[in-house]
Amino acid sequence: MLVVLAIIKALLERNEVDVRLLERIVKQEQAALAELYDRYAPLVYTLVIRIVKSAPDAEDLLQEIFLQVWNKANTFVQTKGSVYTWIVTIARNKAIDRLRGADKPQRDAGVGDEMLLSLRDETAMANPLMTTISSEYEKMMRDGLATLSAEQRTVIEMSYYEGLTQAQISDQLNIPLGTVKTRMRNGIIKLRDFLKERIEK
Amino acid sequence: MTRDEFLQLGAEYAAGCLQGKELEDFEAYLQTATAQERNDLAELVNTVSLLPLALERKTPPESVREELLKQTRLSPRARDSVEERTKEMAGKIPRPRPSGWRAWMPFGLTFAGLAMVIGFAVYVAGLLNTIESQNRRLVELQDQLQRKEELLGVLSAKQVDMVLMSGLPSNPTSYGKIIWDREKRIAILQVSNLPPVPSDKDYQLWVIKSADGGQPISAGVFAVGSTESFYFKIEQLAVTNPREIAAFAITLEPKGGVPAPTGAMYVAGSPKL
Numbered sequence: 001m002l003v004v005l006a007i008i009k010a011l012l013e014r015n016e017v018d019v020r021l022l023e024r025i026v027k028q029e030q031a032a033l034a035e036l037y038d039r040y041a042p043l044v045y046t047l048v049i050r051i052v053k054s055a056p057d058a059e060d061l062l063q064e065i066f067l068q069v070w071n072k073a074n075t076f077v078q079t080k081g082s083v084y085t086w087i088v089t090i091a092r093n094k095a096i097d098r099l100r101g102a103d104k105p106q107r108d109a110g111v112g113d114e115m116l117l118s119l120r121d122e123t124a125m126a127n128p129l130m131t132t133i134s135s136e137y138e139k140m141m142r143d144g145l146a147t148l149s150a151e152q153r154t155v156i157e158m159s160y161y162e163g164l165t166q167a168q169i170s171d172q173l174n175i176p177l178g179t180v181k182t183r184m185r186n187g188i189i190k191l192r193d194f195l196k197e198r199i200e201k
Numbered sequence: 202m203t204r205d206e207f208l209q210l211g212a213e214y215a216a217g218c219l220q221g222k223e224l225e226d227f228e229a230y231l232q233t234a235t236a237q238e239r240n241d242l243a244e245l246v247n248t249v250s251l252l253p254l255a256l257e258r259k260t261p262p263e264s265v266r267e268e269l270l271k272q273t274r275l276s277p278r279a280r281d282s283v284e285e286r287t288k289e290m291a292g293k294i295p296r297p298r299p300s301g302w303r304a305w306m307p308f309g310l311t312f313a314g315l316a317m318v319i320g321f322a323v324y325v326a327g328l329l330n331t332i333e334s335q336n337r338r339l340v341e342l343q344d345q346l347q348r349k350e351e352l353l354g355v356l357s358a359k360q361v362d363m364v365l366m367s368g369l370p371s372n373p374t375s376y377g378k379i380i381w382d383r384e385k386r387i388a389i390l391q392v393s394n395l396p397p398v399p400s401d402k403d404y405q406l407w408v409i410k411s412a413d414g415g416q417p418i419s420a421g422v423f424a425v426g427s428t429e430s431f432y433f434k435i436e437q438l439a440v441t442n443p444r445e446i447a448a449f450a451i452t453l454e455p456k457g458g459v460p461a462p463t464g465a466m467y468v469a470g471s472p473k474l
Contacts, residue, residue: 038266
């Protein structure tokens with residue numbers, strides 16, 4: 001239990017640092033942007049290169065994503081989510097837009113920046129799932145995905161990492177759309193439950 | 202919606218897979234979602250957002266960082282910010298002072314405005330003084346009119362007596378007369394060319410009777426302003442028969458009069474019997 005509390009404390013502190021950095025970015029402090037970039041660029045780059053499957057595109061996107069952070073830092077609302085979630089959402093949306101059509105937003109539907117930030121949950125900041133990243137979480141996520149069935153893991157990876165729509169997944173896997181939806185729903189819920197259980201242990 | 206139903210839809214929503222009417226309905230439902238549901242959804246969204254952590258980490262080239270910092274040195278927001286700050290500062294930085302007549306124009310306008318206000322105040326004060334003066338004059342004229350009407354009333358009596366008074370050496374140009382309605386025992390004193398009385402003095406009319414050793418009896422006090430002629434009504438004359446009167450006299454006495462004359466005599470006259 002003490003270990004868990006220590007992790008939670010560390011995660012909350014990490015998000016606090018991120019928030020302070022964003023506040024400095026709002027004030028146009030380049031050093032703050034550089035620090036935030038150093039904290040998140042590898043993760044963001046890893047995600048976008050997985051989605052667009054092109055190093056030059058991923059590099060271009062990485063720069064674009066942090067330019068958006070620089071320009072829109074003042075739109076981040078601390079009480080509505082973590083800096084990590086905000087940045088990852090921007091990154092994934094931009095990468096999928098790039099993948100699907102020359103940066104024109106063509107996502108089917110989903111959690112946009114605004115909708116994500118509109119999830120007004122005052123308990124969010126106290127929930128380690130919503131705070132930040134850590135090496136412990138990296139391992140936990142890998143472990144969590146490993147607990148899913150291969151079918152569940154496949155549809156989630158095709159959707160999240162490759163930006164495919166459920167209809168495209170249905171076509172590619174030659175399974176009914178309903179099955180794609182069910183696998184995805186159950187997989188995500190199971191992953192959430194796994195993470196919660198691990199944290200609460 | 203049951204919790205399981207909410208979690209199912211929430212999972213798809215978190216993954217960005219809800220579309221069309223399903224998406225609209227779910228977002229509409231979110232507007233009235235319970236705290237528990239919102240917490241569930243937040244956990245699902247953040248679970249999905251943690252998926253990148255499971256990927257094998259890759260390191261971006263250093264050139265991306267350098268280019269990013271190079272661009273942010275003068276990014277659109279930076280330029281906007283500079284423009285915004287310039288606008289903000291424009292309101293704070295003192296503007297260059299105008300030269301020549303422009304420099305004095307604000308003072309001139311202020312002075313002109315002040316002069317207009319003062320001028321108007323003087324004008325209003327003058328008007329008020331004029332009105333007050335006119336009011337005083339009106340009261341004075343009304344008083345005179347009243348006295349003249351009283352004089353006419355006395356003159357219209359069936360029988361009147363008149364006593365002429367002349368100026369004495371202290372003021373030889375003054376003169377006066379008393380017109381007396383014996384029946385009504387009312388008399389009017391008219392005097393001319395008496396000097397205006399000081400503020401602490403009054404003129405006092407005396408009746409000097411033939412009997413009683415010529416003891417003067419006060420018939421009233423009055424003040425004279427700058428007017429040449431003055432009428433004063435003697436309400437009750439102490440005597441009814443002119444034969445009892447040896448003389449009338451006017452002296453200058455302390456304000457309000459005195460029981461016996463003490464000051465200089467200005468005019469005096471005796472009835473012509």
